Amino acid sequence: MRVIAGSAKGVPLKTISSRSTRPTIDRIKENLFNIIRDFIPDALVVDFFSGSGSLCIEALSRGARQAVLIEANPIAVDMIKDNLQRTRLQEQAMIWPGDFRRYINQLSQAGPFDIIFLDPPHRSGLGEEAMHLINRYHLLENDGIIIGEHHADEDYGDFRSGFERVRKETYGNTTISIYMKDEED
Secondary structure, three states, X not given: OEOOOOOOOOOEOOOOOOOOOXXXXXXXXXXXXXXXXXXXXXXXXXXOOOOOOHHHHHHHHOOOOEEEEEEOOHHHHHHHHHHHHHHOOHHHEEEEEOOHHHHHHHHHHHOOEEEEEEOOOOOOOHHHHHHHHHHHOOOEEEEEEEXXXXXXXXXXXXXXXXXXXXXXXXXXXEXXXXXXXXXOO
């Protein structure tokens, strides 16, 4: 895996692959960032399940202002630190080790965010829980987006969370869903 574009283009990133940490493959990441490119300049970004940090690193490399990377796996936290140093983007990033629920109050003070990445372990229910907390604590900017990566047969229940899915792309058994605030809320 590597940074695809921007100031850190071509820098290889370390990853771990386990049942709970699945890096977004370059082809999917490249397609995703082509879709969201207009949201990135000067964006405030957060990733609730950062893994290797590749999504926030890609956003920072392409011009996002600042990123918060939340990760519960201590091995992945060390990898994020290393990847940020490799890309020289560590000054624009904050790493918060632990479960995303632990940081909800800090996130509400740091946000609202322009881009929120959600790529929890598949079929864990954590994506839907995160969506509800994002809505409850007003963590998304009015014109911001949530990018959810999930198994193709899974959904984050957008009709109950205050968000509307505005785009869905499926790559094999992986689906990328893009959500915005529901205009009726």
